[in-house]
Amino acid sequence: MSTAIHKKVEVLLQQMTLKEKIGQMVQYNASWDLTGPAPSETSGALPYKELEEGVVGSLLNAISVKDIRKAQQITLEHHRLKIPLIFGYDVIHGYKTMFPIPLGESASWDLEAIEASARVAATEAAAAGLNWTFAPMVDVGRDARWGRVMEGAGEDPYLGSLVAAARIRGFQGDDLSATDTIAACAKHFAAYGYAEGGREYNSTDISDNVLHNVVLPPFKACVDAGVATVMNGFNDLNGTPVTASSYLQRDLLKGAWGFEGFVVSDWASIAELVMHGRATDKAEAAVLAANAGSDMDMEGYCYSEHLAEKVQVGEVDMAKIDDAVRRILTVKYKLGLFDDPYKYCNEKREQALLLSDEHLAIARDVARKSIVLLKNEGDILPLKKSGQKIAVIGPLAACKDVPLGSWRAQAITDSAVSLWEGIQTLVGENAKHAKGCDLGIGNRAFILELTINEDDVSKIPEAVELAKNSDVVVLAVGEDCWQSGEARSRVDIGFAGVQQQLMEAVVAANPNVVLVLMNGRPMPLAWADAYIPAIVETWHLGSEAGNAIADVLFGDYNPSGKLPMSFPRHQGQIPLYYSRKQTGRGESVAPSVFWSHYIDEQNDALYPFGHGLSYTTFEYGDIQLNTSEMSMEGSLKASITIKNTGERAGKEVVQLYIRDLIASETRPIKELKGFQLIKLDAGASETVHFELTAKDLAFYNSMTKTWGAEAGKFELFIGSSSREVQMVGFELR
Numbered sequence: 001m002s003t004a005i006h007k008k009v010e011v012l013l014q015q016m017t018l019k020e021k022i023g024q025m026v027q028y029n030a031s032w033d034l035t036g037p038a039p040s041e042t043s044g045a046l047p048y049k050e051l052e053e054g055v056v057g058s059l060l061n062a063i064s065v066k067d068i069r070k071a072q073q074i075t076l077e078h079h080r081l082k083i084p085l086i087f088g089y090d091v092i093h094g095y096k097t098m099f100p101i102p103l104g105e106s107a108s109w110d111l112e113a114i115e116a117s118a119r120v121a122a123t124e125a126a127a128a129g130l131n132w133t134f135a136p137m138v139d140v141g142r143d144a145r146w147g148r149v150m151e152g153a154g155e156d157p158y159l160g161s162l163v164a165a166a167r168i169r170g171f172q173g174d175d176l177s178a179t180d181t182i183a184a185c186a187k188h189f190a191a192y193g194y195a196e197g198g199r200e201y202n203s204t205d206i207s208d209n210v211l212h213n214v215v216l217p218p219f220k221a222c223v224d225a226g227v228a229t230v231m232n233g234f235n236d237l238n239g240t241p242v243t244a245s246s247y248l249q250r251d252l253l254k255g256a257w258g259f260e261g262f263v264v265s266d267w268a269s270i271a272e273l274v275m276h277g278r279a280t281d282k283a284e285a286a287v288l289a290a291n292a293g294s295d296m297d298m299e300g301y302c303y304s305e306h307l308a309e310k311v312q313v314g315e316v317d318m319a320k321i322d323d324a325v326r327r328i329l330t331v332k333y334k335l336g337l338f339d340d341p342y343k344y345c346n347e348k349r350e351q352a353l354l355l356s357d358e359h360l361a362i363a364r365d366v367a368r369k370s371i372v373l374l375k376n377e378g379d380i381l382p383l384k385k386s387g388q389k390i391a392v393i394g395p396l397a398a399c400k401d402v403p404l405g406s407w408r409a410q411a412i413t414d415s416a417v418s419l420w421e422g423i424q425t426l427v428g429e430n431a432k433h434a435k436g437c438d439l440g441i442g443n444r445a446f447i448l449e450l451t452i453n454e455d456d457v458s459k460i461p462e463a464v465e466l467a468k469n470s471d472v473v474v475l476a477v478g479e480d481c482w483q484s485g486e487a488r489s490r491v492d493i494g495f496a497g498v499q500q501q502l503m504e505a506v507v508a509a510n511p512n513v514v515l516v517l518m519n520g521r522p523m524p525l526a527w528a529d530a531y532i533p534a535i536v537e538t539w540h541l542g543s544e545a546g547n548a549i550a551d552v553l554f555g556d557y558n559p560s561g562k563l564p565m566s567f568p569r570h571q572g573q574i575p576l577y578y579s580r581k582q583t584g585r586g587e588s589v590a591p592s593v594f595w596s597h598y599i600d601e602q603n604d605a606l607y608p609f610g611h612g613l614s615y616t617t618f619e620y621g622d623i624q625l626n627t628s629e630m631s632m633e634g635s636l637k638a639s640i641t642i643k644n645t646g647e648r649a650g651k652e653v654v655q656l657y658i659r660d661l662i663a664s665e666t667r668p669i670k671e672l673k674g675f676q677l678i679k680l681d682a683g684a685s686e687t688v689h690f691e692l693t694a695k696d697l698a699f700y701n702s703m704t705k706t707w708g709a710e711a712g713k714f715e716l717f718i719g720s721s722s723r724e725v726q727m728v729g730f731e732l733r
């Protein structure tokens with residue numbers, strides 16, 4: 001922290017009353033966009049009285065320059081010390097211009113593209129008066145039933161850490177006080193993604209081994225990247241709701257990791273300590289949370305109603321209040337809000353920047369990079385722009401809304417370029433469209449109640465007829481965007497409604513099918529993999545979805561995305577991830593029945609983590625190591641030559657994994673430790689170099705509670721996915 005800011009904060013703090021201090025620790029919902037259960041205390045309007053009393057530190061969900069300016073004005077006109085509000089909002093994958101959902105963007109493995117996307121989102125949000133986004137969500141997601149896997153970077157802590165840091169660079173830039181940067185927020189600290197059974201808001205119970213080696217590294221990466229704020233979570237972790245966890249928030253985050261920003265609670269997560277059975281009432285909840293290091297109470301009404309009295313009776317130290325307020329004021333100073341509280345409020349900028357052509361062009365580029373070609377048998381893709389009759393079928397083919405995704409901030413309903421529009425732009429009359437069926441979830445306008453599984457098959461015959469009279473079928477199926485995201489856990493992650501029937505009928509009529517998937521989570525695709533020659537994963541791709549998908553389908557863009565989450569053969573395999581442990585009865589015990597397996601399905605993923613094809617082919621040479629014995633202080637250099645053996649330029653994500661064979665605590669069979677995205681012209685080769693040090697081989701030992709690498713034998717893998725790899729051994733001494 002700069003000393004100038006430090007001094008200003010101290011001077012201000014000296015002048016503040018206890019009531020004013022606690023006011024800074026309070027965040028209310030401005031109710032223009034409700035993102036949690038409405039507390040009975042609010043009427044749905046601005047908290048005028050509290051703003052006038054100067055006992056509010058922040059608002060969330062205040063939208064537009066006009067409204068933000070109004071709230072700021074009320075505060076400043078009445079506040080004795082003129083402390084500005086900070087305005088937070090969930091800008092998750094774009095503000096007005098929509099980018100792919102974060103899981104989709106992570107499939108690009110393109111950190112520059114991910115940073116560029118966050119940059120645009122920040123620019124638009126800041127132009128609309130906001131100063132703070134509740135992103136990135138860095139929860140590792142290994143259970144596809146959990147709807148919020150769409151919001152993270154997938155199953156891997158290494159990829160997740162790099163993606164998180166890229167997003168923070170994009171949101172915060174180099175200078176938080178610039179008018180086009182906003183404060184980021186790493187969430188949900190911690191382990192929220194491990195909700196039991198994938199059921200939203202459920203309890204989490206995980207070992208220290210998993211907590212430190214899998215869950216926490218992306219958060220640590222955010223702190224190292226200078227994230228301004230952190231949000232805690234709703235979950236009870238190993239018996240302690242994380243909002244009341246002193247270990248997580250004080251010992252680890254603010255202690256060992258040296259985090260200087262502030263911690264905001266999740267929506268009413270402090271008040272929920274009562275429901276958890278951890279606090280008798282909201283007063284006790286306030287004490288627990290404040291003592292544990294939750295600096296700001298989002299919509300919980302615990303700090304505003306009870307914290308002052310609890311400080312007065314000595315249940316919370318004044319030093320802790322000062323620490324929280326110091327942190328909050330520091331972020332406000334860094335954002336430049338004290339110099340000019342209206343600096344983000346500029347209608348002209350808002351008009352000029354939101355949904356600008358430049359932003360849409362970046363959205364299209366990031367969207368293309370996020371597409372994963374899962375299968376392309378017989379090179380059915382890319383399609384020809386002429387000389388082929390193309391049927392564009394499916395409930396998502398002409399949909400202009402679902403591609404905008406869940407957590408869509410201020411996206412305009414029905415504003416995405418649909419796949420049908422994108423295809424028409426490229427091939428005009430050569431394409432014809434039939435819907436085939438609905439998504440099967442009832443009236444999607446009622447986003448809070450998507451329980452109906454419709455069975456209307458009346459539109460299927462028309463689609464079958466069109467398929468019969470076409471050379472090739474582009475079939476767009478998947479999930480509604482409201483089937484993923486917060487509070488959208490599913491026990492059945494397959495295709496809702498009659499989509500499966502539509503697929504089967506269309507394939508029977510014309511086997512030349514390209515399946516275009518739009519979804520927010522991995523789906524079980526065993527049937528599609530068996531019967532459909534080409535499968536393209538497009539997630540919910542954002543404003544430019546249709547154009548981006550058409551670019552890929554017709555070969556104007558050669559796909560290079562790789563899966564950030566394993567796609568199961570069957571949903572009963574969930575949780576499914578490549579970085580699993582070997583167990584005491586691994587494959588080597590097979591074919592005896594007494595090994596760790598299912599009797600009715602294979603163990604491995606249908607499409608593993610890191611998988612993704614291209615329209616060209618890449619040949620991997622042999623792995624070269626500079627030494628087969630690495631010292632604790634030294635490093636190991638690995639290189640491999642990749643050749644583009646196809647006929648067009650393409651990109652490849654070259655992935656490096658390691659395995660620690662024998663250790664004092666069991667280690668996964670593979671762990672990603674490096675990757676490089678390379679671009680190769682047809683016929684060209686490139687040698688890719690990686691360097692590992694003992695730090696890359698280190699893990700957290702839950703007995704000794706320390707990080708370190710252990711001497712012994714390792715395996716090193718390089719390849720095009722977590723499955724397609726070559727292996728060499730080396731030893732750490």
Ligand code: BGC
Pocket residue numbers: 035036060090134187266267486
């Ligand atoms: C979510 C957070 C979000 C907050 C504010 C909560 O329900 O869990 O991720 O930032 O609402 O909208």
